[in-house]
Amino acid sequence: MDGVERNRGEHVLFGYDGTAANDTALRWAVEEARLRGLELVVCHSWHWPYPPGHEDPHGEAVMKRVGENLLEHGALRAAELGAPGTVRTRLMRGPVPEALLKASGRAEMVVIGSHGRVDAGGTAMEVPARARLPVIVVRDGKGRDRVVAGADGTEWCDAALGFAASEAALRHWDLHVVYGCWEPAAVAECELALFNDPDLLEKTRAAELEDRVGPWRDRYPKVDIRVSLLLERPWEALSNAAEDAGLVVLGDRGTGTGPLGSTAAAMLRGTRGTVAIVPAEPA
Incomplete structure (x- = not known):
């Protein structure tokens, strides 16, 4: 770490969606945290897709609980991959780009996965365009x-x-x-x-x-x-x-x-x- 350029953030923030394809990006985030001696924060966002006036407290509670369970799985997987220290989790509500940008305030960098076409308005384009810190977009992880x-x-x-x-x-x-x-x-x-x-x-x-x-x-x-x-x-x-x-x-x-x-x-x-x-x- 001596002499390595740093943004002086407190952790590496990772956007987790629980899919098998997302595991490659999680590996990269774990490695960044390990190499830089930082904590890893695994973030997931759940979103109620219906307009105001169509809320369902029971349905929203279920979606939130699913998100919590998914984050617990993500933290365990990160630990398996060798994440340093305790892996922290953060559950957000709202569209994924907005949630990651809001959660990135004290991060050193944001790591996200991208499996598929990258379009304007998508997470893999929106977060790098609007973040004020480095954003790493991981595809196949090869090279x-x-x-x-x-x-x-x-x-x-x-x-x-x-x-x-x-x-x-x-x-x-x-x-x-x-x-x-x-x-x-x-x-x-x-x-x-x-x-x-x-x-x-x-x-x-x-x-x-x-x-x-x-x-x-x-x-x-x-x-x-x-x-x-x-x-x-x-x-x-x-x-x-x-x-x-x-x-x-x-x-x-x-x-x-x-x-x-x-x-x-x-x-x-x-x-x-x-x-x-x-x-x-x-x-």
């Missing part, structure tokens, strides 16, 4: 022992690079930082001329990338950090590099019109691996 991080050469990617470097250090994995810099629609007008001279563009962006990566090389000297500057669009560059990665890390900011940057949203929709979305925290 090689390396972290791939997306960068853009600005201070907006610093938080994502710090998180990626700390994950690589904790897991003893390599880190591959990827910068797809062919994005003329996203730059200031004064920089458009760079795209008429690919050599100058590459030289300029390479210097920017090294400025961002250099401090993390110094902080984590034992992590093998490799960088790739590619004259490709960010999504293309990152998706190709991340195809077999154990973890992909990128920031929430970008050029998209929605609450998430376009590259972050595309990675959540298009990759089968585990993706961490880290909120930008510029100086």
